[in-house]
Amino acid sequence: MDFESYDVLVVGGGLAGIRAAIAAVETNPRVKVGMVSKVYPMRSHTVSAEGGAAAALRPEDSYENHAFDTVKGSDYLADQDVVEAFVREAPIELIQMEHWGCPWSRDPDGKISARPFGGMTTWRTCFAADKTGFHMLHAVFQTSLKYPQITRHDEAFVTKLLVEDSRCVGVVALDMKTGRFDAITAKSVILATGGLGRTYAFTTNGNICTGDGMSLAYRAGVGLKDMEMVQFHPTGLPFTGILITEAVRGEGGYLLNNEGERFLKRYVPNKMELGPRDIISRAMMTEFEEGRGFEGPHGKYLHLDVRHLGEKVIDRKLPFMRELGREFVGIDIVKEPIPVRPVQHYMMGGIDADISGATPMAGLYAAGECANVGLNGANRLGSNSLSECLVFGAAAGRAAADYSSAAKPVTANPVDAILWDEARRVEVAYLEKKGGSERIGAIREEMQHEMDAGAGVFRTKEGLQKLIERLGGLRERFGRIKIEDTSKTFNTELTSAMELDFMLEISQTIAVSALAREESRGAHARRDFPQRNDEKYLKHSLVFSRDAAKPRLEYRDVHIENFKPQARTY
Amino acid sequence: MADKRITIQTTRYDPDKDEKPRLQSYEIPFYDDSMVVLDALNYIKSNVDGSLSYRWSCRMGICGSCGMMVNGTPKLSCSAFVRDYWPRPILVEPLNNFPVIRDLVIDMDDFMHKLKSIKPWIIRKQEIPLGAGEHRQTNEQIDDFRQFSECINCMLCYAACPVYGLNNEFLGPAAIALARRYNLDSRDQGLKQRLPVIADNEGVWECSFVGECSVVCPKGVDPAKAIQQSKLDTTMRFVLPYGNRD
Ligand SMILES: Cc1cc2nc3c(=O)[nH]c(=O)nc-3n(C[C@H](O)[C@H](O)[C@H](O)COP(=O)(O)OP(=O)(O)OC[C@H]3O[C@@H](n4cnc5c(N)ncnc54)[C@H](O)[C@@H]3O)c2cc1C
Ligand code: SF4
Numbered sequence: 133m134d135f136e137s138y139d140v141l142v143v144g145g146g147l148a149g150i151r152a153a154i155a156a157v158e159t160n161p162r163v164k165v166g167m168v169s170k171v172y173p174m175r176s177h178t179v180s181a182e183g184g185a186a187a188a189l190r191p192e193d194s195y196e197n198h199a200f201d202t203v204k205g206s207d208y209l210a211d212q213d214v215v216e217a218f219v220r221e222a223p224i225e226l227i228q229m230e231h232w233g234c235p236w237s238r239d240p241d242g243k244i245s246a247r248p249f250g251g252m253t254t255w256r257t258c259f260a261a262d263k264t265g266f267h268m269l270h271a272v273f274q275t276s277l278k279y280p281q282i283t284r285h286d287e288a289f290v291t292k293l294l295v296e297d298s299r300c301v302g303v304v305a306l307d308m309k310t311g312r313f314d315a316i317t318a319k320s321v322i323l324a325t326g327g328l329g330r331t332y333a334f335t336t337n338g339n340i341c342t343g344d345g346m347s348l349a350y351r352a353g354v355g356l357k358d359m360e361m362v363q364f365h366p367t368g369l370p371f372t373g374i375l376i377t378e379a380v381r382g383e384g385g386y387l388l389n390n391e392g393e394r395f396l397k398r399y400v401p402n403k404m405e406l407g408p409r410d411i412i413s414r415a416m417m418t419e420f421e422e423g424r425g426f427e428g429p430h431g432k433y434l435h436l437d438v439r440h441l442g443e444k445v446i447d448r449k450l451p452f453m454r455e456l457g458r459e460f461v462g463i464d465i466v467k468e469p470i471p472v473r474p475v476q477h478y479m480m481g482g483i484d485a486d487i488s489g490a491t492p493m494a495g496l497y498a499a500g501e502c503a504n505v506g507l508n509g510a511n512r513l514g515s516n517s518l519s520e521c522l523v524f525g526a527a528a529g530r531a532a533a534d535y536s537s538a539a540k541p542v543t544a545n546p547v548d549a550i551l552w553d554e555a556r557r558v559e560v561a562y563l564e565k566k567g568g569s570e571r572i573g574a575i576r577e578e579m580q581h582e583m584d585a586g587a588g589v590f591r592t593k594e595g596l597q598k599l600i601e602r603l604g605g606l607r608e609r610f611g612r613i614k615i616e617d618t619s620k621t622f623n624t625e626l627t628s629a630m631e632l633d634f635m636l637e638i639s640q641t642i643a644v645s646a647l648a649r650e651e652s653r654g655a656h657a658r659r660d661f662p663q664r665n666d667e668k669y670l671k672h673s674l675v676f677s678r679d680a681a682k683p684r685l686e687y688r689d690v691h692i693e694n695f696k697p698q699a700r701t702y
Numbered sequence: 703m704a705d706k707r708i709t710i711q712t713t714r715y716d717p718d719k720d721e722k723p724r725l726q727s728y729e730i731p732f733y734d735d736s737m738v739v740l741d742a743l744n745y746i747k748s749n750v751d752g753s754l755s756y757r758w759s760c761r762m763g764i765c766g767s768c769g770m771m772v773n774g775t776p777k778l779s780c781s782a783f784v785r786d787y788w789p790r791p792i793l794v795e796p797l798n799n800f801p802v803i804r805d806l807v808i809d810m811d812d813f814m815h816k817l818k819s820i821k822p823w824i825i826r827k828q829e830i831p832l833g834a835g836e837h838r839q840t841n842e843q844i845d846d847f848r849q850f851s852e853c854i855n856c857m858l859c860y861a862a863c864p865v866y867g868l869n870n871e872f873l874g875p876a877a878i879a880l881a882r883r884y885n886l887d888s889r890d891q892g893l894k895q896r897l898p899v900i901a902d903n904e905g906v907w908e909c910s911f912v913g914e915c916s917v918v919c920p921k922g923v924d925p926a927k928a929i930q931q932s933k934l935d936t937t938m939r940f941v942l943p944y945g946n947r948d
């Protein structure tokens with residue numbers, strides 16, 4: 133058991149985490165920054181982002197337009213002060229990424245180019261071909277290597293937050309290579325642990341997206357905000373869930389049903405393929421229900437057709453899509469339409485944090501997909517997330533560095549006791565456990581299917597109640613799991629079990645929040661309450677842990693400034 | 703489909719228990735035509751043997767974590783289709799030329815140090831302020847280094863490289879390709895700082911131009927080309943006036 137001390141400790145090596153680490157160092161070159169990640173940073177799921185990052189960089193665009201599109205996209209659940217700060221910072225952050233080497237695709241004059249994206253009224257999504265997240269992540273990670281103040285703990289799995297006197301003073305982490313538990317202490321901690329897509333069966337998210345940070349904060353008593361707001365992306369490849377980027381529609385691709393019809397004219401006539409994700413996903417589900425989908429070996433699907441764009445445009449702007457089609461579906465998208473269907477993609481909800489990333493707990497900050505700073509409301513616009521990771525990652529890094537300069541040092545004493553307890557808890561619950569019979573793989577799969585069924589694109593009271601009950605049953609079975617792997621070295625069965633523990637908890641918060649919101653807003657579509665109800669629910673939900681079966685809910689007003697709620701039509 | 707089966711033989715090694723790596727065989731359903739080798743491992747881990755260890759995340763060939771030897775060739779296991787091997791058994795081993803931590807998990811710390819040593823960030827004599835906006839760069843200028851910027855650090859090229867196999871002091875294909883990526887970037891002025899790393903004994907001169915790295919690279923990076931070009935650079939350094947290539 134080891135003991136290390138930092139001024140700022142970042143949990144997560146994705147875009148938000150690395151941006152936060154660099155911001156902390158640049159705010160105060162004397163701060164010691166630690167960065168813990170359960171995978172090597174360049175494996176973080178940011179790497180899979182394809183389409184682009186939004187910022188009002190072009191002369192014909194304005195902050196106000198970007199802000200309005202974001203607020204309308206959010207179905208008025210975004211906090212408008214946060215949106216305002218975001219749209220002003222995003223262009224600076226994308227320029228910063230350019231200075232750090234991101235190979236943005238360019239206009240003929242050599243400036244950063246932009247493409248149209250869903251729900252955005254103008255071309256403001258900057259891109260690096262169709263591997264934007266990959267290029268941003270590698271650029272920012274490689275840049276981070278030049279700062280001697282940043283110390284990395286790669287492949288260290290955080291299992292618990294260290295909390296002393298209601299202040300977060302570090303984490304307990306399992307070093308994967310050695311199986312050792314370490315207390316990594318710090319004057320402040322930034323959670324940047326990404327999404328939770330693996331709570332669903334059909335998702336674009338990677339294996340590491342298991343909501344750990346949300347669960348860690350929740351267990352420490354911090355509220356989770358708007359957990360009912362889960363985004364379904366319209367175009368995932370059946371079977372694998374691999375994402376076909378919205379940029380395909382941005383560049384002019386068509387969505388077609390089995391009658392060859394561009395059916396979106398019946399749902400979002402003014403926007404067509406560039407409508408927002410929540411509405412298009414619902415339109416596609418409706419097409420399925422009304423018999424206008426194709427039937428395939430992996431369920432129903434529709435066509436995304438780019439053949440009319442021609443090989444040249446496809447190879448210049450969407451080369452990765454052609455590669456994915458070839459590699460994973462066995463089709464050439466230049467010659468054949470792509471089979472697609474809606475897929476879990478992104479979490480709007482997350483750890484309750486303010487405009488600077490501060491959570492209600494002293495010393496604890498959150499940024500990126502695991503956080504909910506109030507930017508995305510009930511529906512995130514595509515390409516706002518990468519920019520969010522930069523803007524609010526940097527904000528959290530600066531705030532944490534400032535906080536740490538004034539904060540008291542961490543004392544080793546209580547921390548040691550917590551570390552010992554936590555290491556013991558894991559041993560007893562998992563490694564030394566005898567007589568269990570349940571496979572974690574089986575419980576995980578059932579949880580994922582229950583989530584798809586109960587908390588998917590459309591929800592109902594009955595479905596959500598059933599989901600809550602089933603999740604309770606799975607939680608009980610989790611108490612009887614069997615761990616075959618007792619090794620200290622790279623024990624991925626142990627980490628999978630702990631991830632499942634996090635996911636069961638987080639799934640419950642989604643279900644409970646969704647059941648309580650008796651209206652339809654953005655991504656949260658209740659069949660039994662199809663209308664938006666501003667009178668009652670123009671509010672953020674906040675869920676707190678009381679006990680696993682019965683979380684406690686609160687509501688908080690949305691911060692509204694210039695944009696008064698109106699009907700959301702496209 | 704329902705009754706097709708596939709045999710997966712995989713390396714097992716737990717340093718807590720095993721003196722040396724051994725092979726274990728699993729016969730599992732070949733349940734879907736789109737199944738990849740990684741799906742087979744996941745099937746084993748979920749249903750047969752929870753103790754099998756390997757790395758993976760994105761399942762879409764971009765995070766670079768799932769590299770393994772598949773029937774003797776370095777592959778991304780998420781992009782290696784079972785149907786291409788069936789009905790013969792598939793042998794899955796950890797990547798060659800690396801120390802093994804556990805089962806299919808290799809130790810890649812060495813690469814992380816090498817990556818840092820080539821200074822993979824934009825180096826400028828004078829930074830331009832953020833307020834001045836972006837550096838102008840054309841798509842054609844990006845084309846100069848695009849290929850080398852596509853590296854996902856999957857380590858397949860190191861597993862294929864006979865020189866690295868003999869001498870792991872060799873900087874190796876991906877690190878050299880990434881150095882080249884920055885040296886060719888019109889925004890960068892760091893060539894002179896990177897050259898000594900590349901030109902020293904364990905740098906490009908070690909490469910005997912076998913070219914296996916480029917054959918196995920799943921992203922078309924062509925590190926062999928980067929190495930050849932870097933050889934030229936390092937010679938030029940002594941010919942060109944000092945500071946000429948900034
Ligand atoms: C396929 C796909 C395409 C997308 N395309 C776009 C796009 O075009 N534009 C856009 O704006 N957004 C896009 N998004 C969304 C966007 O990519 C993500 O929201 C964003 O990258 C999340 O970044 P992050 O830094 O918050 O988390 P991640 O990049 O997921 O990083 C999370 C980090 O936390 C670490 N971590 C997690 N748990 C633990 C733990 N217990 N202990 C230690 N470390 C831990 C992980 O190791 C990892 O380093 C896309 C998402 C997907 C899935
Ligand atoms: S050069 Fe190719 S094979 Fe080598 S690490 Fe990079 S992507 Fe992998």
Ligand code: FES
Nearest residue numbers: 760761766768780
């Ligand atoms: S799992 Fe990411 S490259 Fe294979």
